[in-house]
Amino acid sequence: MNEMIKGIKERRSIRKFKPEMPEKKDLEQIIEAGLCAPNGKGKQSTIIVAVINKELRDKISKANGKIGGWEEDFDPFYGAPAILIVLAEKDWPTRVYDGSLVMGNMMLASHSLGLGSIWIHRAKEEFEKEEYQEILKSLGIEGEWEGIGHCAIGFIEGENPKAPERKENRVFWVE
Ligand SMILES: Cc1cc2nc3c(=O)[nH]c(=O)nc-3n(C[C@H](O)[C@H](O)[C@H](O)COP(=O)(O)O)c2cc1C
Numbered sequence: 370m371n372e373m374i375k376g377i378k379e380r381r382s383i384r385k386f387k388p389e390m391p392e393k394k395d396l397e398q399i400i401e402a403g404l405c406a407p408n409g410k411g412k413q414s415t416i417i418v419a420v421i422n423k424e425l426r427d428k429i430s431k432a433n434g435k436i437g438g439w440e441e442d443f444d445p446f447y448g449a450p451a452i453l454i455v456l457a458e459k460d461w462p463t464r465v466y467d468g469s470l471v472m473g474n475m476m477l478a479s480h481s482l483g484l485g486s487i488w489i490h491r492a493k494e495e496f497e498k499e500e501y502q503e504i505l506k507s508l509g510i511e512g513e514w515e516g517i518g519h520c521a522i523g524f525i526e527g528e529n530p531k532a533p534e535r536k537e538n539r540v541f542w543v544e
Pocket of ligand 1: 380487489491
């Protein structure tokens, strides 16, 4: 098995992170891998907001938990210190597919660098709030953006979980 397929098979969603921030050069590589994802018509309609500021990270965590309906003290990012938020142009037809591939590349790149990651949902609902569009504007990001997902990244606390068995009868060959 080659290294890439091995990595794809090993990667798991991580739900317990150490508080230490990964090195910025590693986050930059992960982001670059995300930006290299295939995308509809080659439009490159996605952007990434890389949150390594604890104050904003905690604020987004609170908002995310509220949308999800969890208890106040639950951190939906499981302690991950870096949150890479993928957004896509709101009126672009393949925005969700494009953004999902960015997310996939970033999770695999994280794994290849020995970091844990997980897709955390509800970015769409977050960025429907005026307050979040204002955050984008404050970063100099103009236009209408839809939240696709948060890629929460950090050092894994504990073991990399084992993959559940793949369900059977999911492939239909036509030969
Ligand atoms: C679109 C999408 C949204 C997800 N949202 C969440 C989430 O909000 N919280 C969470 O704990 N896991 C979330 N996950 C992670 C999935 O639960 C996880 O990928 C799945 O259980 C399979 O586990 P694996 O990634 O380890 O293979 C999400 C995954 C995807 C693809």
